[in-house]
Structures are given as C-alpha cells and as structure tokens.
Amino acid sequence: MKDFLLIFRSSATGPSTASPEEMQASMQRWMDWIGGIAAQNKLIDRGNRLNAGGKVVGAGQVITDGPYMELKEAVGGYTLIRAESLEEAAEMSKGCPILLVGGNVEVREIGTM
Template identity: 35%
Template sequence: MKNSNEFMLLFRFEPNFSYQPTAEELTQMHQAWGGYIGGLAISEKLVSTYQLGFEGLKIATDKSVSAGILVAENQTLGGNMIVKAADLNEAAEIAKDCPILLMGGNVEIRSINPM
C-alpha cells in the first residue's frame, strides 16, 4: 500500500461486571472479531491488535498505587489496534466495521507519531 500511515484505534465500552454473556453470545462476539481482524490482516491493513484484561494497577502522580482499571465517563479501554491507512478518513472507514460498535462501545482513532 503506497502512501500508508499508521493509526491507532482505541476501543472503549461501558463495563458491566454483573452481566455474563451466554456461550452463544461469546461465540458470536469471537466470530465477529475474528472476521474483522482477519479481513484487515488479509487486506494487509492490520499492524497489531491487543485485547486488554480487567486486572490492572493505576499509578498516581504522587506514585501511589491502587488496584483497578480506569473507568471514565462510565467507559473503559478494552483494547487497541494499529492499522495502515492512507489518511484519517480511511482509518475511520476501517473503524466503522468494528464489532465494538455492535456492543454499544465506540472507537477513537489517533494518528501515531514515532518517538
């Protein structure tokens, strides 16, 4: 792909720790994500992807440590993906097919700057 840039898709959703999906719902979610990720890999637009767990630690500015994950505006970060796209608009088109949207979540798209 010529003139491609890399963009990070950040997947956010509202966690519901009291709800456990059924086996059928889990299968459907896994199939949706597998198809989405597989399609991007086949089209050579996928760079990497990660699902985040619910176990974590938060470090404050005073260096104190607390257990848990950040939930802001009732949402948490569920994972990320780096994709290749010509521009931000193409990255947005890629994100429109993301299964997190079917779960009531959202996708934030950010350009990536090398460090």
C-alpha cells in the same frame, strides 16, 4: 502509510451474560473484521483484550489500584493498523463489532519521536 491505534471502549457494566453460542458468534464477527483488515495488508498487530484490573501511576510516582470500574466506559482492547489518513482509519473502524454492543472505537495516529 501511517500507523494508527484503535482503542476499543465499552460499557463498564461488569461480566457478560451472553450464552456460549452468542460469545462464539461475537468472536467470529471480531475475527471476520480483523481478517478483512489483514486481507488489505493494513493490519500491524491484532492486539489483545485487556483485563479489567490494573494499577495507575500518577504524579509524584504514586501507584494506586485502578482503573476503576465505576467509570462509564472501560478500555477493553486495542489493535494496530496502517492507513493513508486518519479519515481512512476511522472508516475502517466503522466495521468494528464493539459498535454493535454500544461501544466505541477511539482512533489515534501513532506519532514518531
């Protein structure tokens, strides 16, 4: 088994206008999807949602505000899973609720040093 990072990206269009009921339904879809991975004993860490603000450290150790929301996509969160291959991890990602709202999931194998 290998470890993979799932990075959730979505449109950086600003705050949601979803009703409390829609937000609850969305949260339930996320819990169901994560629960399905956990039931297969392939969940390493459910991860967390990321706040929009932050800092970027660049070349020469220059620190700037960012990431900037004028980008087309923003990283919204992550999850760590275990799978036999990159292909299996990508297949598991097909059930991610972010796909229902036009987002995407970047699947990356976690290498060892």
